[in-house]
Amino acid sequence: MKIALIGYGKMGRMIEQIAIVRNHEIVCIIDVDNRQDFDSEAFASADVAIEFTSPTAAYDNYLRAFSHNVKVVSGSTGWMKEHGDDVRRMCSEEGKTLFWASNFSIGVAIFSAVNRYLAKIMNGFIQYDVEMEEVHHVHKLDAPSGTAITLAEEIVDGMDRKNGWAKGTTLEADGTTTGSSMHDDDKVVINSVRRGEVPGIHTIKYDSGADCITITHDAHNRSGFALGAVLAAEYTAEHSGLLTISDMFKF
Ligand SMILES: NC(=O)c1ccc[n+]([C@@H]2O[C@H](COP(=O)([O-])OP(=O)(O)OC[C@H]3O[C@@H](n4cnc5c(N)ncnc54)[C@H](O)[C@@H]3O)[C@@H](O)[C@H]2O)c1
Ligand SMILES: O=C(O)C1=N[C@H](C(=O)O)CCC1
Numbered sequence: 542m543k544i545a546l547i548g549y550g551k552m553g554r555m556i557e558q559i560a561i562v563r564n565h566e567i568v569c570i571i572d573v574d575n576r577q578d579f580d581s582e583a584f585a586s587a588d589v590a591i592e593f594t595s596p597t598a599a600y601d602n603y604l605r606a607f608s609h610n611v612k613v614v615s616g617s618t619g620w621m622k623e624h625g626d627d628v629r630r631m632c633s634e635e636g637k638t639l640f641w642a643s644n645f646s647i648g649v650a651i652f653s654a655v656n657r658y659l660a661k662i663m664n665g666f667i668q669y670d671v672e673m674e675e676v677h678h679v680h681k682l683d684a685p686s687g688t689a690i691t692l693a694e695e696i697v698d699g700m701d702r703k704n705g706w707a708k709g710t711t712l713e714a715d716g717t718t719t720g721s722s723m724h725d726d727d728k729v730v731i732n733s734v735r736r737g738e739v740p741g742i743h744t745i746k747y748d749s750g751a752d753c754i755t756i757t758h759d760a761h762n763r764s765g766f767a768l769g770a771v772l773a774a775e776y777t778a779e780h781s782g783l784l785t786i787s788d789m790f791k792f
C-alpha cells in the first residue's frame with residue numbers, strides 16, 4: 542500500500558518504521574516546512590495518509606487530504622470539540638473517509654472493553670464514585686488526553702448517575718497545579734499530570750467508604766500506538782466513511 546505521512550514527529554517517524562517492515566511504501570512525508578507537497582503527484586498517489594500533528598493543525602490537514610481524494614487515518618487529539626460536527630458531516634454526506642482514534646494501541650482497545658464492562662457493573666453500586674487520572678510527557682499540548690476523554694465518555698454511557706466529564710486539576714512539570722477538583726457529583730472528573738517523557742498512563746479509580754478498585758493502562762513506549770495506526774491504514778484502504786477502533790477490533 543502507498544502511504545503518505547502528515548507530521549514527521551515522534552509518531553510519524555515510528556509509523557514510518559513499522560509501515561516499511563509491513564511492506565508498505567512511504568510515498569510522501571509532509572511536515573510544517575513542506576506543506577506545498579500536499580499538491581504533489583506523490584501525495585495524490587497515496588492510498589491512505591496517516592496524520593499525527595497537533596490539536597490546531599489536524600482539521601486543516603484533513604481538508605487538504607480530502608481535496609485530493611486521499612483517505613486519512615489520524616491520531617491527533619484535541620480538535621474534536623471545535624470541528625467534530627463538520628468532520629462527521631463530510632464523512633457521512635460527502636463521501637470522505639477518516640479513521641480517527643484517540644488511542645490506536647491494541648492494549649487500550651482491550652482496556653476500553655474492560656472499562657465499559659466495569660462501568661455497567663458499577664451502575665448498580667451507588668456507594669462507588671469514579672475518577673480518572675492521565676499522565677503524559679511534558680510536551681503534550683492538550684489536557685485532558687484524548688484517550689481519557691474517550692474513556693470518560695464510555696463511563697458516562699454505562700452509568701446512569703454520570704452525565705458528562707469535567708476537567709479536574711493539572712499537575713504541571715514545574716510542580717504547579719492548575720484547575721479545580723471541585724465538580725458536580727454527576728461528572729466524571731479527569732485529572733492530568735505532565736511529567737518527564739511518559740508515553741501515556743490512564744488510571745480509572747472507583748472509590749467507596751470500604752475499598753477502592755483501580756484499573757490502569759501504562760504504555761511502555763509508542764510502538765503500540767504506531768502499530769495500531771498502520772493496521773488502521775490497512776483497514777481504511779478497504780473501507781470508507783467515519784471509522785474508528787471499534788470497527789476494526791470487534792470485542
Ligand atoms: N491516537 C493515538 O494513538 C496517539 C498516540 C500518540 C500521539 N497522539 C497525538 O498525535 C499528535 C502528534 O503526536 P507526536 O507525539 O507525534 O507529536 P510531535 O510533536 O512529536 O510531532 C508532531 C509533528 O507534526 C508536525 N506538524 C505540526 N503542525 C503541522 C502542520 N500544520 N502540517 C504538517 N505537520 C505539522 C510537527 O512539526 C511535528 O513534526 C498529538 O496530537 C498527540 O496527542 C495520538
Ligand atoms: O503523546 C500523546 O500526546 C498521546 N496522545 C494521545 C491522547 O491524547 O490520548 C494518546 C496517548 C499519547
